[in-house]
Amino acid sequence: MFKINKLVTGAVIAVLVSYSTKGLAGEWIPIYSPEPNLDKGESKYGYSSEGRDVFTIQNKDGSVLNVVDIGGYGYVGDMILGDTATLKQNGFQLNTSATPHIHNDNSQFNSIQGAIRHTSSSYIWPNGVIPYVIDRSLGDQARRDFQYAVEHWHANTNIRLVPRTNQRDYVVVQNGGGCSSWIGRSGGAQTLTLANNCGRGAAVHEIGHAVGLFHEQTRPDRDNYIRLIWRNISSNMAYNFQRIGNHQGKSHGEYDYQSIMHYRINAFGIGGRRTIEILDRNVNEYNVGNGQRLSQGDIAAVAHLYGPQEPVKQCEVVAIEHNQSVSLAGTQGQSQCFKLSLTDSVKSYRVFTEGNNGDADLFIHKGQIATQSNYDCKSDGENSNESCSSQATAGDYYITVFAYSDFNNLTLNTVVELKDDDDPIDDSCQAHALTPNTMVTLKNIAAQTSMCFKVNADDNHQLVEFNLADGQGNADLYVKKDTQASLQNYDCMSASATNDEYCSLTAHSSTYFIRIFANTTVTNTKLNVTLKGKNDDSETYMGEISTKDEVDIQPNGQWFEYQGGSLTGLLHGDNQADLELSLEVWNESRQQWQLVKSSTEPQSVEKIEYQAPYGYYRFKIYSWDSQSTGQYQFTLKK
Ligand SMILES: [Zn+2]
Structure with missing residues (x-):
């Protein structure tokens, strides 16, 4: 994982200039984020330098960085490094006005951690709390993706994204032509853009930039792990592959192919061609840059910046009876825990909350206290009406009501159905x-x-x-x-x-x-x-993934010639398994298979639909992680 340097000095001017050009606290100027021009090789992750102001900034360590001006801000890939005027004057400097200097990189972890976490003003978010505002422009799908990403960060790190009340520094999540973010806390309002087609993985990735992470493949040691295929990168897009100098960033841990901050193997490729060759043959290259989750390396790097994830505070458990209603009030961030003991005579239960204010979330876990990341059932909609239901077996069901925001006059209800009863519903x-x-x-x-x-x-x-x-x-x-x-x-x-x-x-x-x-x-x-x-021209094949490294080719281990038209692959795995599906086409001139599309939802069902031109195709089925093995059914519709 690549992490921002803590050693930048003399950045006070940069901070002041940065504030004055971005507007003082509370004033937020939407960023102009154009639609990517696919014909120029642009994507939602970065723009072409063609026809735009390209300027070179000199950094304190003598390294240079080519930056492209888009609407008054300097971009490299999907990273906003600052406003153009400040960058031209001062180079790329993080907001580090009061960061203590740590002269010894080998200092004990605790002292580094302490210095970072107690710094009152730097690119680091104090206590890992990132206040945010959802701009009205943000699309429905992008809202859902952002919500997923927030929960994912909460479940795996110490970072807490909270709706802004009156904090000076905060993130505004807005619609845009692509997906982009500032690096770390820039001071005042800063923008994070998410187009509707950015997806969950990009939402997790952009929050990663806002947290303070660079791209994995910008590490100084990247050439030991990947090879860039420059002939497939147009000169106008090449600046997106620059390494970040030692002065701006600091690597943490081993090079991490699984990082959510890693580019895909065909990032910015001319005509979608491969631009990154993975040098480690044991790595499944289709997983690189394709995930929706933080890797263990990402989590470790964030823990290095913000401290390890706090253990969940034990919640005092109150026993409740079934068919009982409990009245509750909660303050933001508070968990209230209950235990419902069910006997063998109970067939099923339903637990639900009713409230007309705030936002309560409901989590249930059998046998142990339910938390936001550890549950059998969760219901976390945007209001205080939540519901969980399931077949029951004898035992203790732990119920946690979490206050996503303050609520009062909430009732928690538990209804059970006894065996041999008619299903009243x-x-x-x-x-x-x-x-x-x-x-x-x-x-x-x-x-x-x-x-x-x-x-x-x-x-x-x-x-x-x-x-x-x-x-x-x-x-x-x-x-x-x-x-x-x-x-x-x-x-x-x-x-x-x-x-x-x-x-x-x-x-x-x-x-x-x-x-x-x-x-x-x-x-x-x-x-x-x-x-x-x-009847539907579809064919179904059964298969099994028995190890995490196994890759199945379908249909039946074969490629097939296709005359062109709509092509659909549907994968049904075991309910517990997270199998992934990708479609490849044979590239005749390069004599190799090339990725067309992949579907990597965190679930057992994957679907790829593609308007295919004539060619030779094959589907690949593989495991997300070592737990995800088992039988699957693959349906191919031409
Ligand atoms: Zn990025």
Whole structure:
């Protein structure tokens, strides 16, 4: 991991200039972040120097850095190094006005850590707290990606992103043509841009820049680990591959191919060509720069800057009875913990909160205290109405109510269903008949109620897919073959914190019952049931990944010639496994396989859809981590 130097001196002027050009605290000037011009080799991670002001800044250690001016700010890749006027005058200097000087890099970890953490003014965020504001311009998908990234940082590091109240220094998350961020805390308001197509991995990555991390492949020692293929990089994009001098950055730990801060192997390639060759043959090159998570190396580097992740404070546990309501108030950041002991006579439980203010989140863990990163069920929507339900076995269920922001007058409710009881939730939900492959819009479902459907499938197909998307609110999807689905009794289900739900079942000549349950009021969400396979020109293959290094080629270990058109690969792994899917095309002139597209969601289902030109193609299936092994089903539709 590459980390910012703590040894910069004489930066007071830079800080003052930086403040005066960026506006004083509270004034935020949106950054002009143009749409990338793909024909020029630009991407959402960086712009071409063609037709733009390119200037060279001289750093104190004698190194130089070529920077491109975009709308008054100096960019390298997706990193905003400062405003152009300040950069031209002072070079690239971090906001380090009061950083104590540490003259001995070999000093004990504790003293480094102490110096960083107790510094009142530097590029480091005091106590790891990063206040943020979501700008109105930010798109819905980017909001969800940012939320994912915030939770991911919270679960793995000491960094805390909190909604801004009146802090002087903060991050404004805005829409833009690409994804970009300042490096570390720059002072006053600073921008982080996320376009809707940036994705979760980029959201984690950009927060990494704001935290104070450079790109992994800018390390001074990078040439021992990667080789840049300059002939595939246009001269106007080459500045994005500069190394950062020793004066601006400091490496932490071994070179880390798994870092979220590493470029992809085809970053800024002419026509998507490969630009980075991975010298370590044991590394799965398709994972490089493609992840959505911090690596262990990233986590260690952030711990070096901000201290190790605080152990979760033990929460005092209060025993509660089932079918009981508890009234609660909470202050931001506070956890309140409860224990619900269930006997063998209980079939299922549902725990939910009801409140009309603030933002409470709900976590449940059987057998141990639930935390934000350790739970069997979580419900963390943007208000105080949360719900978790599951089949039950005898034992202690720990419930944690976390205050994402202050709330009061909240009730925590626990409802259980005893064995051999009728499923009461089924009584009132009339199943409307649906036609497969036709989208229906569900205009309005009241909070905590269901809307039910049924659809007929047949043996001529292989798979029934249930898709919910768009609209407002938080709906969950439950499906059962032959009889009504309930929240406790289903064959497949999907219950994310949004309306994006997907599950699928093997197709039989049967009726499939669908229940859409609204956790919060749901409007204008779209339901689509699709029959796939056999009749559909799709072929299904079974396979198994038995070790983390295994890579399966599909279909059947073969490549295939394709005349062109829509190409879809769908991977269903074991529920616990995180398998990934990528599509490659044969590059005749270079005599090698080239990555076209990959799908690396943190789950067991991956899907790639591609408008393919004529060519030779193959799919690759591989494991995200050593836990992710097991059998899978791969469906290819041409
Ligand atoms: Zn970056």
